[in-house]
Amino acid sequence: MPTSAxxxxxxxxxxxxxxxxxxxxxxELMNLVPxxxxxxxxxxxxxxxxxxxxxxxxxxxxxxNAGMTRNQIYEAADVYLQTKISPLNERLRVxxxxxxxxxxxPIEKGQEVIDTFxxxxxxxxxxxxxxxxxxxxxxxxxxxxxFHKRHKDKVVLSYLPYVLDRANAIKEQxxxxxxxxxxxxxxxxxxDNHDWGSISLEHPATFETMAMDPELKTMMKNDLDRFVRRRxxxxxxxxxxxxxxxxxxxxxxxxxxLIAAMANYLHFNIYDLELSSIYRDSELKRVLLSTTxxxxxxxxxxxxxxxxxxxxxxEQQQSSQTKLTLSGLLNFIDGLWSSCGDERIxxxxxxxxxxxxPALLRPGRMDVHIHLSYCTASGFKVLASNYLGIGDENHHxxxxxxEGLIESAEVTPAExxxxxxxxxxxxxxLEGLVDFLKCKKAERQRKxxxxxxxxxxxxxxxQKTDVEDNVNDDGKGSLHSKTLNMM
Numbered sequence: 001m002p003t004s005a006x007x008x009x010x011x012x013x014x015x016x017x018x019x020x021x022x023x024x025x026x027x028e029l030m031n032l033v034p035x036x037x038x039x040x041x042x043x044x045x046x047x048x049x050x051x052x053x054x055x056x057x058x059x060x061x062x063x064x065n066a067g068m069t070r071n072q073i074y075e076a077a078d079v080y081l082q083t084k085i086s087p088l089n090e091r092l093r094v095x096x097x098x099x100x101x102x103x104x105x106p107i108e109k110g111q112e113v114i115d116t117f118x119x120x121x122x123x124x125x126x127x128x129x130x131x132x133x134x135x136x137x138x139x140x141x142x143x144x145x146x147f148h149k150r151h152k153d154k155v156v157l158s159y160l161p162y163v164l165d166r167a168n169a170i171k172e173q174x175x176x177x178x179x180x181x182x183x184x185x186x187x188x189x190x191x192d193n194h195d196w197g198s199i200s201l202e203h204p205a206t207f208e209t210m211a212m213d214p215e216l217k218t219m220m221k222n223d224l225d226r227f228v229r230r231r232x233x234x235x236x237x238x239x240x241x242x243x244x245x246x247x248x249x250x251x252x253x254x255x256x257x258l259i260a261a262m263a264n265y266l267h268f269n270i271y272d273l274e275l276s277s278i279y280r281d282s283e284l285k286r287v288l289l290s291t292t293x294x295x296x297x298x299x300x301x302x303x304x305x306x307x308x309x310x311x312x313x314x315e316q317q318q319s320s321q322t323k324l325t326l327s328g329l330l331n332f333i334d335g336l337w338s339s340c341g342d343e344r345i346x347x348x349x350x351x352x353x354x355x356x357x358p359a360l361l362r363p364g365r366m367d368v369h370i371h372l373s374y375c376t377a378s379g380f381k382v383l384a385s386n387y388l389g390i391g392d393e394n395h396h397x398x399x400x401x402x403e404g405l406i407e408s409a410e411v412t413p414a415e416x417x418x419x420x421x422x423x424x425x426x427x428x429x430l431e432g433l434v435d436f437l438k439c440k441k442a443e444r445q446r447k448x449x450x451x452x453x454x455x456x457x458x459x460x461x462x463q464k465t466d467v468e469d470n471v472n473d474d475g476k477g478s479l480h481s482k483t484l485n486m487m
Contacts, residue, residue, distance in 0.1 A: 058149040060156075064141040068289045073160060075292075076167035077143045081124055082106055083170065084113045117159045122147045177201040177263050179270040182277050182287070196290065201270060203260035209386050210254060210261055211379035211413040216370070220258075223368060224266060228343065242344045244333065244365050248353040249372035252412035255349045258372065259298055268345065269295045275302075281328030288332055293342045302348045303355040326357060334364045375413045377403040383413060387420035388429065398430045405437035410444055 064074050082105050085092065091108040107113060109128040114121065122145055129140040147155055180196040207217050227243045234241040247255040263270050271291045278284045291297060333346060348366060350356060360366060375383075380402060384390045406416075419433045 056148055056150075057146050058152055060145045062143040062145065065290070068286055070290055070292060072164065074141075074143060076164045077124070077145075078106060079167040079170050080163045081113050081115075081126075081143075083166075084115050084124075086114060089113065117162065118154065120147055120151045120154065120159070122155070122159070175267055177267055177269060179263075179272060180291075181272050182274065196271065198269075201260065201263060203257070203264070205257040205260040206264055207261050209382065210257060211375060211382045211416070212254065212258070212372070213376060214378060220262075220370070221265065224262065224345075227345070228266065231343070240334075241342045242346060244346045244367045245348070246353070246361070246366040246369045247347060247349045247372060248351070248369070250374070250412060251351055252414035253372035253374065254413050255372055256300070258370070259296065259347055259349075262345070262347070263296055266294075266296075266345075271295055271297045273297060273299050275299060275324060275329075278324050280324055281331075284324055284328055285332060291344070293344065296345045296347055298347045298349070300349045301351070302360070303350045303352055326359070330359060330365065374410045375406055375416050377406060379413055380406055380416060383416055383420055384430075387417065388426045390426060396426065396430060398434060401434055402430065402437065405434065405441060408444075409437045409440040411437065411440050415440075 062074050062077060063071055065071055085105055085107070089107060089111055091111055092105045093108055095104045096102070107126050109126050111126055113124040115124060116122070125144040125146070127142050127144055129142075145155070177200070178198040179201045180198045182196065207221055210217065223243075231241060247258060249255065259270065262268070269292065273287070275284075278287065288297070348360070353361075353369075361369075381391075381399075384396075390396055415436075416433065419436050420429055422432060423429045
């Protein structure tokens with residue numbers, strides 16, 4: 001007997017209701033399953049259906065570099081995907097530094113990670129392409145993310161910004177300040193940045209532990225705080241968001257420690273650039289553009305790093321394309337290239353400020369000049385508190401004598417710190433420091449006397465030469481007169 005339309009409709013309605021019930025039950029069941037297990041199940045299903053739907057997939061290629069700069073999406077993916085590891089991953093890199101809170105598990109090349117976002121299944125793959133010219137050292141790194149074509153707009157406009165935000169949040173939770181150097185050592189943790197190798201900055205220096213004048217500390221912290229909160233101000237006035245510092249003074253006065261204190265205070269990474277390792281201006285641009293935002297670029301001993309004595313001969317003898325030049329460095333500091341990157345601090349150090357080319361010293365290049373001089377009475381108190389645990393509340397009997405000697409002895413904080421480390425006995429250490437300061441003071445007075453005597457000897461020699469010249473001139477004049485009379 002033929003099936004009536006009402007019977008077919010009734011059967012279809014019953015089947016649809018059954019499927020909706022099954023789907024609801026499945027969704028409720030999946031909500032009870034932990035995220036990682038659910039992602040694993042979805043990834044298995046994805047592998048089963050991928051061959052049938054491959055023609056409908058879209059692949060986004062995320063290169064390590066975007067032109068000459070680091071690709072922020074690549075960096076974010078490297079951090080974000082560590083939170084999406086599943087049982088399907090068979091090979092992971094494992095690392096942890098002393099200050100790092102958690103273990104890092106970045107994926108190895110060739111590995112895949114499955115992620116889901118708003119009911120979209122995405123497959124990530126880490127790819128390394130080795131150079132034929134330099135295999136093992138020169139690699140092109142990239143992430144590939146594969147998903148159905150119909151989700152392109154949602155992935156680009158919503159998912160990738162979500163990855164950026166999550167990566168930033170993860171980095172803030174487990175932020176470790178790092179110091180970067182040019183990557184010439186394969187064992188360094190290079191963070192997939194082959195221009196630089198990095199290690200965690202373990203330097204414990206802070207502004208509180210620095211043997212600096214208290215007013216100078218306050219000025220430095222206020223200047224740094226003002227810099228980091230003025231993004232909109234720099235944009236409004238049309239200036240690159242950067243700040244330049246010149247730290248100068250004798251060796252041992254704390255220039256390197258101050259840089260570490262700045263990095264620890266701001267939680268900025270340090271890029272330690274040795275200009276002697278750079279051979280041309282084009283290489284300098286490439287290396288500096290590979291640094292990240294919220295970082296401190298350090299060029300130590302700038303007076304010894306680059307020939308700044310004669311810019312005219314420099315321009316005549318060498319082309320900027322074949323040699324690192326002062327003009328190339330200046331162009332990156334405050335020229336058009338300076339606008340590439342935000343929230344950056346550039347720190348130069350020197351023991352001899354007077355040797356620097358005036359072109360380096362003007363505002364916009366070195367905005368703040370910090371003179372780190374010999375240890376003062378206030379600096380000594382900080383060091384005594386750090387090394388001996390002696391503060392103002394337990395004033396030592398030798399403090400007065402030490403404070404009287406330290407101003408005239410001209411000793412560096414490093415020299416004082418070395419004396420304070422010689423024993424755990426505060427009395428013994430401070431007595432030794434008094435003797436050390438007396439010796440330094442006597443040595444300084446002796447040098448002054450020697451310099452004074454040398455100056456006197458030079459002046460006496462010059463006077464003697466002048467007298468002899470005058471006598472010779474008079475003799476010649478008399479002889480000339482006699483000759484004229486005879487004629």
